[in-house]
Amino acid sequence: MILAELLALKRSDDAGLAAQLTQQLRALMASGRIRSGAMLPSSRSLAAELDVARNTVTHAYEQLVAEGYLRVAARRRPVVTDDIEARFAKALPAPRRDAARKPLLSPWALQLSDTDWPLSYQADFRPLRPGLADAREFPHEIWARCLRRSALRRRFNDQTVVNRPSLREALRDYLEVSRGVRAEADQILVLPTAQAALTLIAATTIVAGDAVWTEDPGYPGAAAAFRAAGANVVGVSLDQWGMMRTRATRAPKLIFTTPSHQHPTGRVMPVARRTELLASAEPGKTWIVEDDYDGEFHYDSRPMPALQGLDREGRVLYLGTFAKAMTADIRIGYLVVPPSLARTMEIAQRHLGLIASVHVQEALAGFMADGYFLAHVRRMRRIYRARRDHLAAALARQLGEVLTAEVPPGGMQLIARFKDGRADRDAVTRLVVAGVEVRALSSLALERPRDHGLLLGFAAWRENEIGAAVRIMANCLTGKRAARGQRDARTISE
Incomplete structure (x- = not known):
């Protein structure tokens, strides 16, 4: 450390050079820049570096020795005393007792808890964690070529274009054909x-x-995002067709729904209910957000057209993601907005910094244009359907006396409800300890939980992993020792 570089003496200052030097050296020790046991330059050397008289430095050193911050010996350079940190700690004012209880945070931030969403999962992926795609089945080599081609052949100097036209056009064509989106x-x-x-x-x-x-x-x-903006979030109950009609006399500002596969139940909203929902949202007063988070995966019938495609009044904002159809680390989502909002929301997107990598956007556009995306989705649709059926059959065989599985027509997860109405969170805790990672249905309730059950993912797990996980579940939930228990534990850990 060159001490002179940390000092800034002003000859015009009324305090005088010696007083300035004393004060600045004291401040450097208080801040920790000069530590206990540090040896300072000699008065002759420091005076030459600062271009001041030697007496100026000598007077500053003598003052700090008198205050107990330095010690000197004959013909030796000054040394900072060993307990300098403790001396300054005692001099600092004690923290206020209410400082920890009243941080300078927003009311929303003060209510945050890691027990809520996002989920505090273990670092290791373990069956049967819901909501995951199987990254092992993804064509990583093809995707790597698309990324490399994007990085080598493209130059992105125009920073104002945050939504790449090539990906926008590829998405428009795909959503129109596969989901009936009109945009x-x-x-x-x-x-x-x-x-x-x-x-x-x-x-x-x-x-x-x-x-x-x-x-x-x-x-x-969704509730987390809306509450952060200060909204009053109200939970609307479900029936066998998804979100029910409400008798509320006052229309909300926004309605959030997952009509293609209701999260978490997987129920599909029929066209008649969708039409009712659209009719209840008066143009200019209520927006509808349609989250089609895993709309690529329908197994038992052709998918229904998106709610957005039925809308003729520009009320629906359609939301999707590639994290389910590809892998979670793609980190690309998309939003289809009504024409009246397009310009404003793109400006807001830039202001908030919600911008996806342009290289990844171009790579994804190429991945779609070359047919790789559709080929992957078709392949995974067959695989996931077989895994869904395997999980449902294993649950009926091993846990039929305890759980009733609801087999969804699509999606990546299913619900299994307890027949005896037992608390689901205790069961989830036991299962996680045993190596099976599921979600409590009651933890997804906005109001007082009405249902108890388990949310089980099947998409990311191969059939041998699903079988092993269900046998472990049977051991935990029924008390009966299922066969192959030790081998099942090894399968989970591997």
């Missing part, structure tokens, strides 16, 4: 995640105190 390319925003899209929606449509309706039980990330 122009400039209505599509590309974002880092689906959650980023919810944040953008909340920031641009919600005023503090606005009412927002969400499904109950439902996707907790």
